[in-house]
Amino acid sequence: MNKWLISLSLLSGVVLCSCGSTNNENVNPNTDVNAIVVYFSATGNTEEVANMIGTYLDSPVYELEPVDRYTNEDLDYNSSTSRVSIERNDPNRFVELVNTDFEGFDSADYVFLGAPIWWGNLSWVIEDFVLSNDFTGKTIIPFATASSSNFNVENLKHLSSEAT
Ligand SMILES: Cc1cc2nc3c(=O)[nH]c(=O)nc-3n(C[C@H](O)[C@H](O)[C@H](O)COP(=O)(O)O)c2cc1C
Numbered sequence: 001m002n003k004w005l006i007s008l009s010l011l012s013g014v015v016l017c018s019c020g021s022t023n024n025e026n027v028n029p030n031t032d033v034n035a036i037v038v039y040f041s042a043t044g045n046t047e048e049v050a051n052m053i054g055t056y057l058d059s060p061v062y063e064l065e066p067v068d069r070y071t072n073e074d075l076d077y078n079s080s081t082s083r084v085s086i087e088r089n090d091p092n093r094f095v096e097l098v099n100t101d102f103e104g105f106d107s108a109d110y111v112f113l114g115a116p117i118w119w120g121n122l123s124w125v126i127e128d129f130v131l132s133n134d135f136t137g138k139t140i141i142p143f144a145t146a147s148s149s150n151f152n153v154e155n156l157k158h159l160s161s162e163a164t
Contacts, residue, residue: 033057035141036104039114040064040125042075045145046114053112053143064115064129065098077119088119095125100132110139113156117146122156130159139164 035057039050047063054061074083087093105111113130115123122144144151 033059033110034108035059035110035112036102036108037061037112037114038064038102038126038129039112040066040116040123041114041145042070042116042123042125046116046143049143049145050112050114053114057112059112060102060104062099062102064100064126066125067096067098084118087124093124095128097125097128100129105133108138110141111135112141112143114143114145117144117149117151120149120151121154122151126156127159130156 037050037054037057037059039046039061041047041050041063050061050063053059070083076082077084079085087095113122113126115126118124122142140156142151142156
C-alpha cells in the first residue's frame with residue numbers, strides 16, 4: 001500500500017475531546033464519538049483506512065460510488081486524454097454518485113470524509129456528497145491516502161461553508 005496520509009492529529013483530537021467531556025472518567029472512546037465514515041476509493045487504499053477508522057470508532061462506514069465507475073484507464077494521470085485528466089481541467093465537471101444520503105448522517109457530529117489525493121487535493125469525486133448534504137453544526141474530518149503528497153482541504157471548504 002502507498003504511504004498513508006491520515007489526519008491522525010484530528011482523529012486524536014476527537015478522541016481526546018470525547019474523554020475530556022467526561023471529566024476523565026474511565027470511558028471507552030470508541031463508543032463516545034457520534035460519527036460516520038464516508039469515503040471514495042478508486043483502488044482500495046482509502047477504503048482500507050476508512051474501515052480502520054470505522055472499526056476504531058465503531059461507526060458506520062459508507063462508500064461513495066460514482067455512477068460511472070473509474071477504470072484503470074480512466075485513472076491514468078500520465079495521459080492528457082484520460083478521464084481524470086479531462087475532469088481535472090473541466091470547471092463544470094460533476095461526478096454523480098450512486099448515493100449521497102446515508103443513515104446516521106443527520107445525527108452525526110463528526111463526518112470522517114476520505115478520498116485519495118489527486119493532484120494535491122482530495123479527489124473531486126466527493127463533491128456530490130458534500131454539495132448534497134447540510135453540514136451545519138457538524139465537523140468534517142478529512143483523511144486521505146496518497147503516494148507521497150501532503151494535502152490541503154481548500155477544495156472542500158468552499159463547498160460546505162456551514163461545516164467546521
Ligand atoms: C488521478 C490521480 C492523481 C494522483 N495524484 C497524486 C498526487 O498529487 N500526489 C500523490 O502523492 N499521489 C497521487 N496519486 C496517488 C493516489 O493518491 C494514491 O495511490 C492513493 O492511495 C489512491 O487511493 P485509492 O486506492 O483509495 O484510490 C494520484 C492518483 C491518481 C489516480
